Amino acid sequence: MNVTIVDYNSGNISSVINSFKEVAKDKVNIEVTSDLNKIKSSDKVVLPGQGSFKSCVDALNNISGLVDTLNEFAINNKKPLLGICVGLQMFADVGFEETETMGLGWISGKVSKIDNQNGKYKLPHIGWNEINIVKDSKIFKDIENNSHMYFVHSYEFVPEDKKLISATTEYSSSIVCSIEKENIFGTQFHPEKSDKIGLQIIENFINL
Amino acid sequence: MLKNRIIPCLDVKNGRVVKGINFVDLQDAGDPVEQAKIYSDGGADEICFLDITASNENRDTIYDVVERTSKNCFVPLTVGGGVRTVEDINKLLNCGADKVSINTAAVQNSKVVEESSKKFGSQCIVVAIDAKKNGERWEIFTHGGRNSTGINAIEFANKMEKCGAGELLVTSMDKDGTQSGYDIELMTTISSNVNIPVIASGGVGTLDHLAEGIKSGASAVLAASIFHYGTYSITEVKQYLASKDIPVRI
Numbered sequence: 001m002n003v004t005i006v007d008y009n010s011g012n013i014s015s016v017i018n019s020f021k022e023v024a025k026d027k028v029n030i031e032v033t034s035d036l037n038k039i040k041s042s043d044k045v046v047l048p049g050q051g052s053f054k055s056c057v058d059a060l061n062n063i064s065g066l067v068d069t070l071n072e073f074a075i076n077n078k079k080p081l082l083g084i085c086v087g088l089q090m091f092a093d094v095g096f097e098e099t100e101t102m103g104l105g106w107i108s109g110k111v112s113k114i115d116n117q118n119g120k121y122k123l124p125h126i127g128w129n130e131i132n133i134v135k136d137s138k139i140f141k142d143i144e145n146n147s148h149m150y151f152v153h154s155y156e157f158v159p160e161d162k163k164l165i166s167a168t169t170e171y172s173s174s175i176v177c178s179i180e181k182e183n184i185f186g187t188q189f190h191p192e193k194s195d196k197i198g199l200q201i202i203e204n205f206i207n208l
Numbered sequence: 209m210l211k212n213r214i215i216p217c218l219d220v221k222n223g224r225v226v227k228g229i230n231f232v233d234l235q236d237a238g239d240p241v242e243q244a245k246i247y248s249d250g251g252a253d254e255i256c257f258l259d260i261t262a263s264n265e266n267r268d269t270i271y272d273v274v275e276r277t278s279k280n281c282f283v284p285l286t287v288g289g290g291v292r293t294v295e296d297i298n299k300l301l302n303c304g305a306d307k308v309s310i311n312t313a314a315v316q317n318s319k320v321v322e323e324s325s326k327k328f329g330s331q332c333i334v335v336a337i338d339a340k341k342n343g344e345r346w347e348i349f350t351h352g353g354r355n356s357t358g359i360n361a362i363e364f365a366n367k368m369e370k371c372g373a374g375e376l377l378v379t380s381m382d383k384d385g386t387q388s389g390y391d392i393e394l395m396t397t398i399s400s401n402v403n404i405p406v407i408a409s410g411g412v413g414t415l416d417h418l419a420e421g422i423k424s425g426a427s428a429v430l431a432a433s434i435f436h437y438g439t440y441s442i443t444e445v446k447q448y449l450a451s452k453d454i455p456v457r458i
Contacts, residue, residue: 011328012301018279051329122405122427124331124374128211128253128457148211148457150284152331152374170209193284193306195248 004042011050019192049086053095088186109159121172137166149189213253213428223269259289278304309334312350325372340381379410387413399425
């Protein structure tokens with residue numbers, strides 16, 4: 001099996017690479033590339049993302065044909081794709097970080113700044129927080145409810161269809177932190193930085 | 209609910225762990241990769257490496273340490289010490305650091321903070337503030353606490369937030385290495401003046417000091433000696449804090 005981590009200059013992806021390689025060992029081949037043919041022929045795709053919504057969308061668009069290839073992979077061919085952090089946020093129609101920017105439009109909804117209640121809560125939301133699993137998701141196999149995951153973000157993706165939300169976390173409000181729509185998965189938290197429990201989520205995705 | 213983070217810090221020199229008393233008198237004590245792994249297995253919420261003498265010396269050894277650690281530890285790794293340019297930050301991130309902490313360079317040229325937070329995202333930019341009480345105010349120091357600057361720590365903290373820092377790592381130079389507790393007044397003042405998380409550092413000797421650090425308004429507490437010399441384990445710290453109704457990840 002081939003799992004491709006999309007390398008599109010979206011910031012620091014070493015930790016994502018290290019964690020997938022740790023889980024994959026020699027059983028699964030982990031590719032790190034923006035090569036369109038390699039993405040097309042892979043079994044699963046991981047879309048990481050750090051920095052701002054706009055910078056990640058711009059970086060995707062800077063690689064000619066990449067967005068079309070991802071659309072074909074996830075929407076037409078319905079192959080499994082995992083978005084992490086801004087990788088998840090880009091599923092949305094639109095994001096408002098820096099300036100209004102169109103997303104991939106895979107899942108209707110918006111990415112807006114977390115309401116910090118007039119400075120009562122610090123942003124970014126950094127650290128370990130418990131996830132409330134609100135819907136069975138294949139990537140949560142063997143993950144106990146209220147497990148701690150590592151977060152670092154100031155923006156939140158809220159999908160229009162609430163049935164797509166698989167987990168939330170409590171901060172200044174109840175924040176959407178995981179989404180599943182058929183073959184498309186996304187986590188706002190960082191499984192690659194969430195210790196053994198995070199590696200379990202990565203393993204679940206690899207084993208889909 | 210967001211948990212308060214417990215961050216063991218390893219001071220690294222030439223690829224080896226050392227722990228200084230007031231930033232001088234160093235004692236050699238082990239391999240940083242091995243130590244980091246022990247901490248992450250023990251429940252550390254994050255690991256911090258400070259390449260303490262890096263401002264003056266060859267620092268290529270840290271890249272190898274970061275690379276090996278990031279392949280063995282799957283919790284966030286923050287690396288600081290001697291970080292001067294956006295390229296230095298890029299190199300550390302590529303080696304597997306999740307966050308980079310900037311001290312001297314942030315004071316000398318705040319553009320480094322602005323540019324790097326734009327380029328890599330605020331989430332990976334930590335500004336380290338070394339502060340010392342001077343009359344009624346706190347003054348920041350650079351170069352591992354050796355050089356005074358005359359700059360007010362509170363004003364500098366506000367400026368760094370505006371420049372795009374994602375977190376502030378605040379160390380009291382008066383308290384560091386003394387094991388007499390954090391400078392609570394400093395932590396409270398800075399954390400109430402900024403809207404980004406503050407990591408309290410410098411002076412932990414007892415479990416109560418950690419509890420006081422969190423009550424001061426800091427989002428995370430950093431300590432070196434108490435973990436390094438085995439006075440307390442991460443688990444003991446977390447159990448104690450939990451018994452004081454302080455939310456921690458157990």
